[in-house]
Amino acid sequence: MLTKIKRENLIIIYKLLNDTLFIGLVFFLLALIGEGLLPGIITFHIGFSKIITVVFFNLAAVYLLANQLGIKADNDQTNKKTAYLLLFIVLLLVFNSLLKANIFFSLFILLVVVLIGIFIYKVIFEEN
Amino acid sequence: MIRIKKDMFDLTKKIELDEKNYKHYRLFQTAVYLLALFLAVYLFIIIAFPTQFLTFSFLNPNSTKNNLANIRNSEGLFPERGRIEGTKPLTFDASVIGNYSTGRVSIILSKKSEEFVSASLNARKSYQAFFYPEGEPVGFRDGTAVKSEGNYYLVSDGKLKKFRNDSILETLGFDKNYFIETTAEDLKYNPKGEEISDISTYPNYSIFKIDNEYYILKDDILRKFVSSQAYLSSYADNQAIEKTADFLKKYPLSDDTEGFADGSLVSYGDSAFLVSNGKTLPIDSSITFENMGYSWDDLRKISGDEMAMYKKEKLFTIFSPHPDGTIFVTNEDQKYYLIKNNQKHSLPSSSAALSWSKNNPVIVSEMSLGIEGKCQLKKNPFSFRSYYCEIPLEKFKGLYGKDFEFVLNSESNIKIDTIDTSFKKSVTLENLKLAITETFAKIKGNYAY
Numbered sequence: 001m002l003t004k005i006k007r008e009n010l011i012i013i014y015k016l017l018n019d020t021l022f023i024g025l026v027f028f029l030l031a032l033i034g035e036g037l038l039p040g041i042i043t044f045h046i047g048f049s050k051i052i053t054v055v056f057f058n059l060a061a062v063y064l065l066a067n068q069l070g071i072k073a074d075n076d077q078t079n080k081k082t083a084y085l086l087l088f089i090v091l092l093l094v095f096n097s098l099l100k101a102n103i104f105f106s107l108f109i110l111l112v113v114v115l116i117g118i119f120i121y122k123v124i125f126e127e128n
Numbered sequence: 129m130i131r132i133k134k135d136m137f138d139l140t141k142k143i144e145l146d147e148k149n150y151k152h153y154r155l156f157q158t159a160v161y162l163l164a165l166f167l168a169v170y171l172f173i174i175i176a177f178p179t180q181f182l183t184f185s186f187l188n189p190n191s192t193k194n195n196l197a198n199i200r201n202s203e204g205l206f207p208e209r210g211r212i213e214g215t216k217p218l219t220f221d222a223s224v225i226g227n228y229s230t231g232r233v234s235i236i237l238s239k240k241s242e243e244f245v246s247a248s249l250n251a252r253k254s255y256q257a258f259f260y261p262e263g264e265p266v267g268f269r270d271g272t273a274v275k276s277e278g279n280y281y282l283v284s285d286g287k288l289k290k291f292r293n294d295s296i297l298e299t300l301g302f303d304k305n306y307f308i309e310t311t312a313e314d315l316k317y318n319p320k321g322e323e324i325s326d327i328s329t330y331p332n333y334s335i336f337k338i339d340n341e342y343y344i345l346k347d348d349i350l351r352k353f354v355s356s357q358a359y360l361s362s363y364a365d366n367q368a369i370e371k372t373a374d375f376l377k378k379y380p381l382s383d384d385t386e387g388f389a390d391g392s393l394v395s396y397g398d399s400a401f402l403v404s405n406g407k408t409l410p411i412d413s414s415i416t417f418e419n420m421g422y423s424w425d426d427l428r429k430i431s432g433d434e435m436a437m438y439k440k441e442k443l444f445t446i447f448s449p450h451p452d453g454t455i456f457v458t459n460e461d462q463k464y465y466l467i468k469n470n471q472k473h474s475l476p477s478s479s480a481a482l483s484w485s486k487n488n489p490v491i492v493s494e495m496s497l498g499i500e501g502k503c504q505l506k507k508n509p510f511s512f513r514s515y516y517c518e519i520p521l522e523k524f525k526g527l528y529g530k531d532f533e534f535v536l537n538s539e540s541n542i543k544i545d546t547i548d549t550s551f552k553k554s555v556t557l558e559n560l561k562l563a564i565t566e567t568f569a570k571i572k573g574n575y576a577y
Binding site: 008009011012014015016018019020022023027037038039041042044045046071099 | 138139140143145146149152153156157160161164168171174175178567570571574575
C-alpha cells in the first residue's frame with residue numbers, strides 16, 4: 001500500500017510522525033514528572049499504558065517508514081545536552097520515588113541505579 | 129528582532145523536500161502542533177476541573193463498579209431489582225471529594241417500568257452517618273464516674289448508680305477528685321439505678337489498676353485491657369482504683385481482653401485503621417482519612433499484640449459511612465451526636481461525648497440537614513427510558529461533609545435499571561485558583577514528614 005503513495009508524501013508523513021513522536025514523548029515526560037510530584041494526578045484521568053501505546057505505535061510507524069524510504073539513523077546525531085538532561089530527570093524521579101525511605105538508603109539505591117545504567121550502556125553501545 | 133531560520137523546529141532537517149512539499153509539511157506540522165496544544169489545554173481542563181462519575185446498577189447490584197452508597201426505600205431497605213412503589217421515595221448517597229458546581233442525576237428505567245409522570249429530586253450535603261435517623265438521646269458511657277450537686281455516681285449497666293454516702297465511696301477506693309463535674313440536666317439521659325451501698329462488692333464497670341495494668345469489672349468478671357493506651361482511649365488514667373495483685377483472687381479473670389473505644393483511630397505499620405464493634409477497618413488512603421473529618425492527632429500507634437485482638441473488616445473507603453462510636457459535633461451550637469446501630473443519638477454535653485470517645489469529634493453543620501437543592505426530572509431526548517435533572521451545588525459550598533443525599537420522589541410505580549450521577553466543576557477563574565491551591569497543598573502534604 002505504501003508503494004502507491006508518492007515518495008514526497010511519504011517523506012512528509014515520516015517528518016510529521018517524528019513531530020508527533022516528539023510531542024508524545026514530551027507528554028509522557030511531563031506526565032511522569034506530574035505523577036512523581038502528585039501520584040494519581042494524571043493516571044486518574046489517563047493511564048500511562050495509553051500514552052505508551054500511542055508512543056509505541058508512533059515509533060513503529062517511524063521505523064517502518066524509515067525502512068521504506070531507506071532512511072538510516074545517524075548514530076553520531078546523539079544530542080548530549082538532551083541526553084544529560086533526561087538522565088538528570090530520570091535520577092530525580094528515582095530519588096523522588098524513594099523520598100519516604102531513609103536518605104542514605106535512597107542515595108545508595110540511586111548510586112546502584114547509576115552504576116547499573118553505566119554498565120548497561122557500556123554493554124549495549126560500546127564497541128569491543 | 130527575532131530571526132526565524134527556515135528549518136527552525138524541523139526535527140528531521142537532514143531529510144530534505146522540494147520547496148512546494150516543504151511548505152506542505154510546514155502547514156501540516158503547524159496543524160499537528162496546534163492539535164497538540166488543544167489536547168494539552170483539554171487535558172489541563174479535565175485535570176483542573178474534574179468531573180466525578182458515580183453509578184449504581186440494579187441489574188448488577190453486587191458489581192464493584194457500583195459506587196453510589198446506601199440505596200434505600202422508605203422503609204430503609206434496599207429496593208430489590210430497583211422496584212419503587214408510587215409516592216414512596218428512593219434515597220441514595222453520593223460521596224465526592226471537593227467542591228463541585230453542578231450535580232446531574234440520570235435515572236434509566238427498565239423496559240418493564242412505568243414512565244415517570246412527575247418526579248423530582250431533592251439533595252442535601254453532609255456525612256452519610258449524619259443523615260441517619262435520630263434515635264433516643266444517650267447519656268454517659270458505662271464506667272464513667274460523675275458528680276453533681278454534691279452527689280457521686282458511677283454509670284453501671286447503662287444506669288446511674290449513686291453512692292449512698294462518702295464513706296462507702298472512700299471505702300471502695302474511689303477518689304472524689306476524679307469524678308467528672310456535671311449538671312443534673314446532663315444526668316437525666318442515664319436512667320437511675322439502685323444505690324451503691326455494699327462495701328464488699330464492686331458495681332459493674334468499676335475500673336482497677338493492678339501492677340500498672342488496667343481491668344474492668346463486667347458481670348462480676350474482671351477483663352484486662354490489652355494495653356494502657358487501649359484503656360486510655362475510653363477512660364482517664366486517674367479514674368482506676370489502685371489494687372494489689374491479691375485483688376485478682378477476688379474475681380474470676382476473663383480470657384477475653386478489652387480493646388480500644390469504638391471509633392478509635394489506630395495505626396499499625398504504615399496503615400491506619402478504625403476500631404468499631406470489635407473489628408478494625410483498614411482506611412484505604414490519607415484522602416479518605418482527611419475527608420472523613422478525622423484528625424491526625426487522634427491516630428494512636430499500636431503494637432502487634434493490640435492489633436491481633438481484632439478481626440480485620442473490609443476496607444474503609446470514601447464511600448463508607450462513619451462507623452459506630454463516631455462522635456459528631458455541630459459547628460453552630462456544639463451539639464454532640466453518637467453514631468450507633470445506624471442511628472445518631474444526641475449527647476447532653478461535651479463531657480458525655482468525651483466519655484464515649486477521646487478523639488476530636490467530627491465537625492458537621494446542623495443547618496446542612498435543612499439546606500436542600502431541588503430539580504424536576506426531564507426526559508432525555510437522546511435516550512429511551514432515561515430521565516435526568518441537574519442541581520446547582522453552589523448553596524452547599526462551605527458545608528461540612530462529603531456526601532450528597534438524593535431523594536427521588538415520584539408518583540409512578542417504577543423499576544430502575546441504573547442510576548448515574550456526575551458532579552462537574554465549572555471552568556471559572558475562582559475554581560482554577562482553588563484547583564491550583566489544592567494541588568500545591570497536596571504536593572506539600574505529599575512531601576511533608
